[in-house]
Structures are given as C-alpha cells and as structure tokens.
Amino acid sequence: MKPPIFEYRRPATLNEALDLLREYGGDAKVLAGGQSLVPMMNLRMVHPEVVVDINRLSELDYIRLDGRTLAIGALTRHQALLESEEIAKGCPLMSEAYRYVAHLPIRNRGTLGGNICHSDPSSEMPAVLLACDAHIVVASHSGVRQVAINDFLLGPLQTVIEPNEIVTEIRIPLHSQDEGWAFKEVSARQGDFAMAAIGTILRISGGEITRASIAVVGMGDRAARLSGVEQFLLKQRVSKSLFAEASAKAAELVNPDSSHQASAGYKRSLVETLVARTLADAAGRSNA
Amino acid sequence: MELVKITVTVNGQRYEREVPPRLLLSDFLREDLELKGTHVGCEHGVCGTCTILVDGVSVRSCLMFAVQADGGKIETVEGLGTVEKLHPLQQAFREKHGLQCGFCTPAMLMVSKELLDRNPNPTHEEIRESISSNLCRCTGYQTIVEAVELAAQLASGGSHERT
C-alpha cells in the first residue's frame, strides 16, 4: 500500500514552518513522528498535496520545568517522555499511561504534539492531558494562543487547529505530591488502542476528596472528563462503597457505541471496572 | 515530479541518491540500495517486519519516507554479520531455533541489537518487552527470547553449555 504523490517541504525553523503553512494552508499536512499520518497515507485515506516535515525543528523538542508547569515541546518523542525522570515526578499519570502506548519503535518516532493533533478517540495521551487540565500552545504568524485541552479536542482527527497553525508546546500543571493517580486500560492486545481507558487523579485531605479528575478513553468521539462522577466524589469521605457507587455512576454517564469488537454494554462495564480500580490505586497513592 | 537529494549512511557505507518524496524508507533500502534483508509485512506499522535502526533507535521503515532519513545513520540486518562471521545474535538465533520461515527475523535481530547496545545485560522481562513490538507467526516467540538471552551471554564473552 503505497502513498499518493505529494510535495515535500522540510523547514529548518519554526518560522519557516509557519511560512509554509501560511502559504499552503489546508493543502498541507504537518508531518511529525508520522506514526499516525503515514499509515493513513499508505492506506490512501488521506492525500495531502504538501507534506511539511517538521522533524528538524529541534527547538520544539524539550521537557522543561516552567515554575509549577511542565512545558513539553510538541516534537518531544513518546519514548523520551516515557523515560523522563521529570515526567515521572512531574506528571506520573503520563508515565503510567505510557505503559499502554504502542511499542518502542512507534514511540521512538511518535511525538506528543502529533498524537494530540491526530486526536484519535482511542488514544491515551489526550485523556492524560484532560485529567491533568493541560493547555496546548498553538502558534501561527498571527500570534500564539493557549487552548485548554478540553477545548482543543473536537472529535476524531479534529482539533481547533487552523490550517496555518502548529502546536508548539503542551503545558501541564505540575503533579502535586499529595495527589494520587492511576491510569488503567483494556485493549485487545498489549499495545493496541484502548477499548476503554481511565486516567484518574485524586487529592484526599483528612479522608475527604478535595480533587477528583477522571478522564475516559474510548466512549465517544474523543476522550472526555467524567465531570458527573467528579462532582459526585468531591467532598465525600473515601470508602469502598463510595468508589463502587462512583464507578456505577460512571458506567451510566458514558454513552458508547457498539462495535463488533465491544458492545456498548461491555464498554460500560469496562468503565465501571476501570474507574473502580483507578480510584482504589489513586487513593492508595495519595498521601491522605 | 521533483526528486529530492538525500545522503544516508547505511551499515557504515555512504549513499547519495535522488528520490521521490513519497518513496518509503523500506522501499528505498530494498529497491534503491538492493538491501533485501529488511522485509515488508503490512505497510501500516503494525507487524514490525520492516523494523531497522535509524540513529541507533528502532523504527518502522514503512512509516518513514526515505527523504526523512537524509543525513541519518541507518543499520539493517546486512550490517550485523556475515555467514563467515555471525553476530552473537545471529549465532544465538540459530542455536536456539529462534526462526522458522525467517521473514520476521531481521526485524527481531535489529530490535534485539537496539536492546543489547543499550543494555548488555537485559532481564528476561526487558527482552520480552523488546521482542513484543514485532509479530512472528511461526515460533510462538519463546525461542526468540531464549536466543536473545543467549546472545547477551555470548556477547559479554560468557561461555555456555549448548542445551
């Protein structure tokens, strides 16, 4: 399965890249890791006229601490994030989620920026970023804007990015030491896209839940926060029965489609199971 | 159609070529450089049969365009060893029956090389994790893992009993 013809441009700087996007607009596709884009091109599901290869933009490949914010350059490879001590400390939910992401050769090339721009509903990182209340920095020649991740993701393969824009950075509030976290996923095989996944962050003070952030993968057009469950949990005292009730609530709140691989009923039960398990693990990890 | 000039180093040898942008790296290696050891299994990044090392890390060559490899250092199975002088990995695969049809084997060898280059003494779990990125339809994987374990021993100069 060979890709269709395209013109190739390889900018050396972000500015050059933005020049090209301004020139070609909707006719162009940005090529970062290529682990999502190239299969689609090989399958001839997309036919960009111009491919803008941004792999030389080393200026977008970094992990930095910016006060109480983790700043990750959009071109940072998944594997670098998986191996990073800063991520392990600063966003342990991401580190744990990376256990489920693809395989090493894919992670060696794939980038965080590319992944969220692709916005695959079954992908893990959008959920991690949602749970962490991340912001996405988007640049064009008209300027730079920051978009909350929840506003950034629109649906499958759709984000708010305009044709003349590039994602440059992902900004994540630093993990707080007193918070617990857990990410769990069920996929058909190890490394496959999620049939369902949950990313959970809990802060518990004196036995009471003061922060609950739960993101779900695989239940709709895009990853989403289970705000109904979060509201239910806030200010409640931690207990097994509370978590059981929260999990049941989560299963009711989601509205998955049935597919050959997984019925709606099964997906709901996965949500219930994974919410219960992540709540238990997150509670265990929090310094309550 | 515009061709793009690229320079790549493959198994230590420098090549300068002009290629169409859409030429996949897997096809470039096989057709332009006549290096047939890298195989093609799916062309959508799942099976791993086309896996090579680019700048020291494993990569699906079917998911890269040759133009992207410009300036890069590529390693394929042809660079590992020859029949006269097999790489410890190749020796070990033979000894442990880590291949049957051989089609996934170059990729298995390359991810194993990546592992051993970084970590000459991998644990059983680390070897399993490395191999798990590639599909094999013949062996059931067990003897591939055993081969990598043996290769680690051989490479570190350890002796072993042929079992």
Next chain:
Amino acid sequence: MNAPNTQENAHIPPSCQREKPQKDLKWIGKSMARVEDQRLLTGHGGYIDDIKLPNMAHAAVLRSDRAHAKIVSIDVSKAKALPGVLLVMTGEDAKKVTGPTAQFASPPVIQYCIAVDRVRHVGEAVVAVVAESRYIAEDACDLIEVVYEDLPVVVDPEEAIHCTGDAILHPDRGPTNVARQEKFVFGPVEDDFRNADRIIERRIRWPRSGGQPMETAGAIAEYQSGTGTFSIIANTSFLNYVGWIIAASLGVPSHKVKIATCTTGGSFGSKLFTHKIITLTATLARACGRPVKFIEDRLDNTMNCDAHGCDRVYYGQLAIKNDGTLLSMKFKVIDDYGAYLQFGLGTHGNALCQVTGPYSINSVAVELIAVLTNKCQQGAYRGFGSEVANFFIERMVDAAADELGIDRIEIRKKNLIQPDQFPYTIPTGNIYDSGNYQLVLETAIKLAGLDDWKRQKEEAKSQGRFVGIGIATCQERSVFSATEFWSLNPKDTPGFMLTSTPESVQIRIDPTGKALVTLASPFWGNSPETVATQIVAEQFQMSPEDIVIMYADTSTGFDSAGPGGSRFTVMIAGAIVGAAQVLKKKIIRIASEMLQADPADLEIRDSGVGVKNDPQRHKTIAEVALASHYFRLSFPRGDDFATGLQASYVYDHPLTTMPAADRSSLGIYYPIMGHMCHLALVEVDIGTGKVKILDYVAVHDAGTVVNPMTLDGHIRGGTAQGIGTALYEEFFYDESGQLLTASFADYLIPTLHEIPDKIRVDHVETPSPYTEYGIKGGGEGGRMAAPAVLAAAVEDALATFCVKVNELPLTPNRIHALIHNN
C-alpha cells in the same frame, strides 16, 4: 511390525516400511541446528519480493469495495493515460486470453483471476494494472471508475442455505448457494443411539480465521514470445503436483509453463497453490511484453488470499451411557466456504479422518452442508478442517462429563483407545496406525503438575479470582491422501478422483563425494533442508557438511505434493530411503570392486564403505564417487557400473485405500496418526473479560522424531496460532459484507504478550509401523488442540456463572456477554 493378521485388519494393506525405528541413530533424533538459517539470518533469504528481473514491471489490483454486485461498466481511460502505466486489464480482457483458474470441486465452481461480470466478495480483483512501479500502478487504480449494480449479500452460513434469486452467487451452477448437501452414515448409528442412556446436544460455532503469514503471496512471470513459454517464480507449493493446470488456464500446452519456487516466508497452508496470483501475473506478463511482478500487500492478502480457514456451525449429538461410555455421534455441519470452492470438500474429508477423536466411539452420522457466501473463499489453514473436528468433539465430551457429573479427565480415560488396539479402524474407515494415548495423558498431567494447578485454582477462588483448568486430548493426523479431496463429492459428479499423493527426491553424489539433494517442494518455514540433510546423512553415514539441498522447478522436478497436512518429513524420508537404497547398492558394488570384497561383506560407515569387522579396508564416498564418475573401464561391463552416482525416487503415500463405492467407508487416507494432550491453566478477569494463560503444557506423540528442536518449534508456533484462533482472531464480515477485520490493526495476531512465556513441551514416541523410521508428521499439531483446551479452561474458570463456551473467539466482549447473560 505389520497389522496383526486378523480378519479385522484384512482391509489394511501390509506395511512397506524399509527402515525400522532404531535407537542408535547418529543424525535422526538429534536437534541439529538448521541448514536453512545462515542465509535467513544474514538478510539473504531470497523471498519472492527479493527477486528482480531485468526490465521488470509491477502490478497492482483494484479490488471490489462491495460484497455482491454486477459489474456494469469500467472506465479505465484515465488510468491508461497515466504516465508510467503499461497495461490496464479488466476481467473481460483477461477472459479473452486466460480461462478459469484451478479448482478441485465437482461440480466445479468457476473462478477467474479477475472477476468477470460480477464480484462476489469485498476485495475480489476487478482490474489489474501494470506500471513501472507499484506506486504508479496504485495511482492508476485510483483513477479507475467502476459502476456496480448491487446484488443481495449473504454472510451468514445458515441464512445462505435459504438464499434465492439474485442472492445466488453462481446461478449457472444451480438455483442455490448450497454447494453440497449430503448425509453420510458410518456404522450402526441408530442402534447405538437407541442403546444410549442420554443424548448430549450442543451447537458449536467456529468462525473463520486465517494463517496470514508475515510474508504475503506473490509471483514474477516472464513470457518469452519467441518460444511461447512462460517462466514463473512464485512462493507456491503444488508446483510439481498440479502446476501444469496453470498452463491450462493460460491456454498453452503444459510444457510451455515453467514454475520455480523460492524461499517462502510462512504459509500454514495459505500458499498451497496460489493459482490466481500466478495465473494473473502470467497473463499480465504476456499482455504487456515485459516481466511482471505482483506481490500482495497486506490488504490484498486479508481480503483475497483465497485461504480463509473453516467457517462452521455444528449441531451435534453425542450418545452416551450413564457410566460415561461414549457410544455414537451425529452432527450436522454447515460450512461457509465463501465465494468459491477451490479445494472442494477437502476440509470435510480431512475432518472425517479423525472425527471420533482418540475415543472408541462406534459410529458416526454426518449431514454435511457446504454453502457459498459473499466472503473470500476458504483454502488451507493449519488443520485443514480437523482442528475444528477436534474442537467439536472435545466440547461434546466436556459437555457429557459435566452432565454426568464426571471429571473431564476421567471421562477421557474411560474412552481412550487402548494401546493394544492399534492399528485401529474408526467408523469412517480411516485407521490410526499406532499410539499410546494413556501415556501421553499421564505425561501431560505429570508435566503440568496437575495437583499443584488444582491447589492454585482453589487458592485463587478463596481470593475471589477465577482460575480454571482445561484439558484436550486430540488426534493429530499426518500425511494426507488425495482421496480426501473428492471422496465426499456427489456420486454422479465424483470429479477427478486422483489417488496419487507422492513426494520425490533426486540425489546425486558428485565426483568429490558431496551429496546434491534436490527437493521438488518449497521451503515454507518448516525445515525441509534440515530434515532431508539429517536423513541423507543417516542413510549414507556422511557429514551434513557434505550435503547440499537444492530445489527443482517444474521442468526438473518429479511428482511431489509438497508440505501440507504435516506430511513432508514422512514423505521426504520415504523418498530419500528409496533413492538411497538404489545408490547404496551401487556404491557397495563399486566399492566391492575397489576393495576386492564380496558386497555382502560390506557396510556403509564413516562417510564411505568398509568391510565389516575390518576397520582398515574402507573406501570413502569421495573415492567411490571419483571412480564412478571417471573410471568406467576400471569396472566390469553392464548397467550396474554405468558412469555416475545418482538416483531419483518418487515415494507414494505408504497406506491408502479407496473409499467404498457407496461411501459407507472413506477408506484409509490419513492413517499416520499423531496424538496430543494439552493442558491449560487460565485466569479470567471478570471485570474486563480478559483471559490470562498462567501455565500451558503440550505433550505430543509424533512417532519417531527427526529433529526435536524443530518439532518443538512447530508445537509452540502451532499452539500460538491456536491461541490466536481461540482468543483473538476472526475474519468478521458485517451484514453488508464488509470485512471489518482487514488490516493488521483489526485482525489480531497475537504478540509475544498474548502467548505464555513458557509453553512446556514433552514428547512420547509411538513409531508408525508404516513409515520410514516410524516417523509421523507433527507440523500442524498445536493449533489443533489449543482452541479446545482454552475453551475448556475458560468454562472451568467461569463455572460459577454456568458459562458454556460454544463459540470462538473468546474475546473479552464475548466473555462479558457469557457471564452477564446467565
């Protein structure tokens, strides 16, 4: 050892075994490192896509995106105009010069290498393009406009039985999608059912999966217009069995087509005879005047490999006594063959060779319904129908045990055929040549540490976890006879009733004493060069270093059916022994002249010939060979001393008999009967439905083992495919006939993580009385038991939910439904 000369065994021909099983063999029985490996490990495999001919062009195929439709029109004008395109060919174009491709059904089901008039499944070839590169050929495919008129689609085997009108796929063949419907009765079924205390009933659904080796199928063809000859290279088998049929399709005499094989990256049956690919490529080469290469890409392969596996529904009844004795079985089996029927009912013939399993069941009644639907056609996939028969009977036996409240292992022990009952004739007429099923079972139980497993299960239960144990005791037939392809055909259209299933070898000892051994069948990933080397080394007492294996094409090879049905090692052993006997006789004659000794006093030893009990008087094979090749006048007159040392041998199936005219018996056709016992310990996470295999044991009896290491490779690899079949893989067509599991993202081949870290293997050897050295085949094995054992283990784990596993694959989704629907 021949069959005991009883009246019971009067129908069993005598053994023609020449080499008895022996303990003190030098090469056979050793885990010799493989001869094939060096080139494969160094990236010089020589697979079909590695081969390049001068001036070669490339083909791509435009495939149907709908399941059943008339082709109204095809506009190829834009495609033809694209620079770099050499040829665009529709089915109509192809039909003018190329006839239907090979098929073995009777009455026939006609198929062409490119669809003509209508498409019958998603992925069927509609137009072929030849261009300077595959890239351009695919660009051209994008420019072709096809207008279809949709026809009704059927994808359910039971619905297919009732199709009428436009839903009929092959109206020329008759107004039905039922390709065959027939009842067969073997033994006193009604009597046995009347004697039963209970009848166990079960509906079993086994959906299609497929071999999908990492290498797809492909061919390179060249047409020399000066001689009107086709020269083809393809990763196919059967080239020296029925390869000439390609010529018939191409409309040329058989000697105008030469087919050569090449290193093949796995087959599992799928490359048994890639006639459509070969015929298409050759047709394109002839039409465009340049050599043409066509390699399936992965989507070509999943959608149109012509090698999907069995797709069956069984309605079964097992007649039993209350003490657990199994008396008789009846079943109706509906098999969805897809859009064509290339191998006829071969997979059913196959299944009937061991349909009663390892049990002394007295009679069997079968209603066989073969239907055609809008799916890719079936071909051969590791087991070729018997893996489903195994699954079916093991599920029935488990159900019987559960109903009676008998332990699942105990019921098996009660009914296993006894060691002194061999050769054992089963109701369908096939025989089991030898075995010791009790020993295999005992060995497996001991290896597993069953008591420890039971303890683990109890401990898990107390922790609220769900752990189960499964067992499967299954037959593993080897060495098929061609009669299985036609014995179930209608009596008035029996088809081509071939009875030859041979394998050949040519052995030449060159002037320096090296053995050049030519096989006529390809390397698939089985280890033909290694086993042939070991057997030749054994026969001539020479070093494997002095043996080289080569491959013949259709112009130089003799009749050979090739790998498949776990036959190759047994058959090549027979051929090598045959050729070696001729050669050794000559070598001894020559040596007797050179050593001035009586031939009766000479023996083959130490890479040569020596006088018995006299270490000094010895001639190496090199010395004998040099003399034979060059010094004719040093030897007496007569043909016995003609210059040169070569022999060829065609070895026929060692034990085949014809089916009875009324088909009350199918004859002996798959008698070299291996056996296996698999045990599995699994845990089911009821929150997610995921199955984890905690431990897995496989004990196989493949008779005398030539190379334990390579046999273990097949056992483990086969088991891995069986795990895929049981838990992950399915070719799933939706109601409109779209294949939802076409890419490797959706067709779930197990990665390392889905296969147990250690599959623990052991062997039992009950040599065959009928094959050389007592070898039996073992290539298919693991896949033929794994689905049954995993289904049993999951049932056991979920016993509290009264879960019954009647359908595969056991995906988490299905397990969730099984738990919650009860």
